[in-house]
Amino acid sequence: MRLFHTSDWHLGQNLHGQDRDFEHGCFLEWLLRQLKLDQPDVLLIAGDIFDTVNPPVKAQERLYDFIVGAHEQQPSLTIVMIAGNHDSGSRIELPAPLMRRLRTHALGRVLWLDDGQLDAERLLLPLPDASGEIRAWCLALPFLRPAEVTGAQLGDNYLRGIGQVHEWLIAAANAKRTPGQALIAISHAHMAGGSVSEDSERSLIIGNAEALPASLFGSTISYVALGHLHKPQKVNGEERIRYSGSPIPLSFSEINYQHQILDVKLDGETLLSVEPKLIPRAVNLQRIGPAPLAEILLQLAELPNTDLLEDLQRQPWLEVRVRLDEPQPDLRYQVETTLQGKAVRLVRIAAEYAGTGRNDGADDNATLIELDQLSPQELFSRAWQDNYGSEVDEQTLKDFVELLQDVQMEREQP
Known part of the structure; x- marks a missing residue:
């Protein structure tokens, strides 16, 4: 069996107010070509499909046009997509009955x-597989x-509750499968030891309190x-536990590594x-920078x-x-x-202040931090x-955080 693993598309995202639809369109066209070329059995999309719980119509059209296009060119392809922390689980599941006709499974919650x-x-x-x-x-x-x-069933400990869900689900999967059938998990979570991209990944709960141990996923x-996590990586060096990373750089902190999808091959359970x-x-x-203004100019x-003959949509985004x-x-x-x-x-222009030229009582080496660089928890802590x-x-x-979660869940209702 052959699988493609991708995640964190963040359709509808903008970069400091600039629309990214062109870039997402280029990625999805490329992905369609790869699917046609390699004919994998399964495409896994591991959450954060959209950038917000209420994505723009254009972003939703991108997703559904892609799913239809993938099914038309490869009718045997199975697609599994799950909601991430940026997504509304209800919205992801809303068209699920229609998507099942396109061999697409959408799980958001x-x-x-009734028995708990x-x-x-x-x-x-x-x-x-294709047969x-x-x-x-x-x-x-x-x-x-x-x-x-x-x-009531799981208590108030978040990590313990997650551990119990994993344990029950893995037990149910082991009971259902027959010898030779592999178990493939798809999850949207912050695993302990994962490398975070500065500026672009929203904290799930509080600091690292939400980081899950790789031991949740047993050897079966x-x-x-x-x-x-937007940077492609193995978890604790394990070949079988992977982040595929985002398909485009979602912030300037993500420009120094190559974005990718993962091509996974199995023989039975191996x-x-x-x-x-x-x-x-x-x-x-x-x-460009940081450097003094004269050098920057x-x-x-x-x-x-x-070059007037070049596609203006392909001009680089610039941060100075x-x-x-x-102050200047x-x-x-x-x-x-x-x-x-x-x-x-x-x-974006970011100003960093150094030296003794300030007279507002701030530290000599203080740095201006824009609001969009801070998580809600950090803003609350600073306030x-x-x-x-x-x-x-x-x-x-x-x-x-609990109040924030309640507000987010209310916003997710389509």
């Missing part, structure tokens, strides 16, 4: 039966919110297709190989000029990081003037510090 037991049956999906023979079973684990895995699981397929970058992200002046001794009121004007006629698209002159205590932060 964990449900419980996990509804494991809906999370276990058969994975047939229709079931070669594996997929354990689909969408992002588990605290409200879904805590309560042949492969674990993970989503959430994992044969996991090979990356590198995704061409439709639009480069370019960062020289570097900007040396950038290539616009300027190191200043004191016309900073943006100087940067934008120097960039006139240049083949780049400016999306608490400013108002009360002390760090927020753990219980108050937990109460804030």
